[in-house]
Amino acid sequence: xxxxxxxxxxxxxxxxxxxxxxxxxxxxxxxxxxxxxxxxxxxxxxxxxxxxxxxxxxxxxxxxxxxxxxxxxxxxxxxxxxxxxxxxxxxxxxxxxxxxxxxxxxxxxxxxxxxxxxxxxxxxxxxxxxxxxxxxxxxxxxxxxxxxxxxxxxxxxxxxxxxxxxxxxxxxxxxxxxxxxxxxxxxxxxxxxxxxxxxxxxxxxxxxxxxxxxxxxxxxxxxxxxxxxxxxxxxxxxxxxxxxxxxxxxxxxxxxxxxxxxxxxxxxxxxxxxxxxxxxxxxxxxxxxxxxxxxxxxxxxxxxxxxxxxxxxxxxxxxxxxxxxxxxxxxxxxxxxxxxxxxxxxxxxxxxxxxxxxxxxxxxxxxxxxxxxxxxxxxxxxxxxxxxxxxxxxxxxxxxxxxxxxxxxxxxxxxxxxxxxxxxxxxxxxxxxxxx
Ligand code: 5AD
Ligand code: SF4
Numbered sequence: 001x002x003x004x005x006x007x008x009x010x011x012x013x014x015x016x017x018x019x020x021x022x023x024x025x026x027x028x029x030x031x032x033x034x035x036x037x038x039x040x041x042x043x044x045x046x047x048x049x050x051x052x053x054x055x056x057x058x059x060x061x062x063x064x065x066x067x068x069x070x071x072x073x074x075x076x077x078x079x080x081x082x083x084x085x086x087x088x089x090x091x092x093x094x095x096x097x098x099x100x101x102x103x104x105x106x107x108x109x110x111x112x113x114x115x116x117x118x119x120x121x122x123x124x125x126x127x128x129x130x131x132x133x134x135x136x137x138x139x140x141x142x143x144x145x146x147x148x149x150x151x152x153x154x155x156x157x158x159x160x161x162x163x164x165x166x167x168x169x170x171x172x173x174x175x176x177x178x179x180x181x182x183x184x185x186x187x188x189x190x191x192x193x194x195x196x197x198x199x200x201x202x203x204x205x206x207x208x209x210x211x212x213x214x215x216x217x218x219x220x221x222x223x224x225x226x227x228x229x230x231x232x233x234x235x236x237x238x239x240x241x242x243x244x245x246x247x248x249x250x251x252x253x254x255x256x257x258x259x260x261x262x263x264x265x266x267x268x269x270x271x272x273x274x275x276x277x278x279x280x281x282x283x284x285x286x287x288x289x290x291x292x293x294x295x296x297x298x299x300x301x302x303x304x305x306x307x308x309x310x311x312x313x314x315x316x317x318x319x320x321x322x323x324x325x326x327x328x329x330x331x332x333x334x335x336x337x338x339x340x341x342x343x344x345x346x347x348x349x350x351x352x353x354x355x356x357x358x359x360x361x362x363x364x365x366x367x368x369x370x371x372x373x374x375x376x377x378x379x380x381x382x383x384x385x386x387x388x389x390x391x392x393x394x395x396x397x398x399x400x401x402x403x404x405x406x407x408x409x410x411x412x413x414x415x416x417x418x419x420x421x422x423x424x425x426x427x428x429x430x431x432x433x434x435x436x
Contacts, residue, residue, distance in 0.1 A: 012049025155201025265320030305353030
């Protein structure tokens with residue numbers, strides 16, 4: 001029998017990218033191959049994001065686009081997975097009756113049986129937070145070769161309850177996967193060609209599946225032969241313990257790049273966000289990290305226009321950014337999320353938010369560019385990932401996560417090489433093999 005075809009569209013964070021891979025692998029066991037074209041699919045699965053209003057609305061407009069396909073081929077099955085599935089559940093089927101299946105992020109191991117149910121004409125909905133660990137029940141990853149970088153989820157959920165955020169509701173309480181299982185999966189990925197692993201968790205540095213916490217897991221992973229680079233994301237400042245700070249100085253395989261969101265620079269706003277730390281505490285933490293690893297590049301997330309944010313509060317965010325100097329950053333206008341405490345507070349007008357976002361992004365872009373330009377003349381190590389657009393060109397990432405283009409014939413994906421940076425463009429660096 002010809003394999004059935006699965007089209008997965010992934011929205012949102014890297015954890016969704018990882019989950020989509022795992023779902024595709026689980027469905028492989030049910031005779032599905034993935035396709036890049038929704039029109040060829042027997043099943044369309046949207047792996048959704050609920051973090052901001054726009055992200056959630058995108059799902060409904062995307063579903064609308066499949067109406068014609070579904071009308072032409074009624075046996076096409078349509079599923080919604082991810083955080084919108086978790087947050088809205090049955091409401092999705094009410095709004096879009098053509099949806100056959102709704103599955104929340106903690107129930108992906110039940111996807112094969114849900115698929116069988118919809119195949120026989122039923123509807124399937126599962127948004128439970130089951131006791132069992134979905135990863136124990138998801139089929140093992142197949143042995144096929146893959147690219148040199150991979151995500152690996154080690155922790156899920158969040159107990160922090162920042163006042164703006166839906167994650168504690170959509171992903172549930174913090175859960176860590178046991179270190180042994182993470183190590184087995186990492187070894188397996190390395191056998192399949194992976195050289196760099198990014199450990200994922202909504203609050204990854206609160207990981208407790210190893211006696212030594214996340215630092216313990218990183219040191220254990222560093223022992224895996226063939227694994228050259230380790231990264232992790234996303235971290236909360238309050239869970240950056242001494243061992244993890246130290247690891248940045250002592251573990252060669254841990255890359256000098258850290259995503260450490262602060263969200264805002266005003267203590268009043270940080271308090272109302274329920275972040276549980278001040279701007280000063282964050283800055284002291286950065287100092288300790290830089291003492292452990294002086295060349296550390298920092299990345300952050302920022303929200304502008306949080307309820308009751310004044311111009312002076314916003315200025316405090318700009319001041320904090322000036323003090324830190326970020327190598328990269330993500331910034332958002334505050335988006336009201338139903339059910340979160342901040343949604344009940346007095347809102348900042350939309351045009352104010354637009355104006356602040358523009359000013360914030362101008363500063364962040366300037367910093368990003370100046371740190372990137374400062375790489376010119378320096379040597380970096382690049383893990384090559386794929387051919388570039390020009391013939392004979394390869395692209396990879398430096399330890400600081402800058403994209404680096406090199407014109408060379410002797411390099412294949414998965415190679416690590418020392419590269420001298422010669423120029424800096426809008427989004428990437430260009431370099432030559434070293435020694436020349
Ligand atoms: N509005 C805007 N941005 C948000 N984020 C989370 N919730 C919201 C919201 N309601 C941002 C935070 C977080 C990132 C993943 O998304 O900056 O760190
Ligand atoms: Fe959301 Fe991160 Fe705050 Fe948790 S720590 S509530 S995931 S922003």
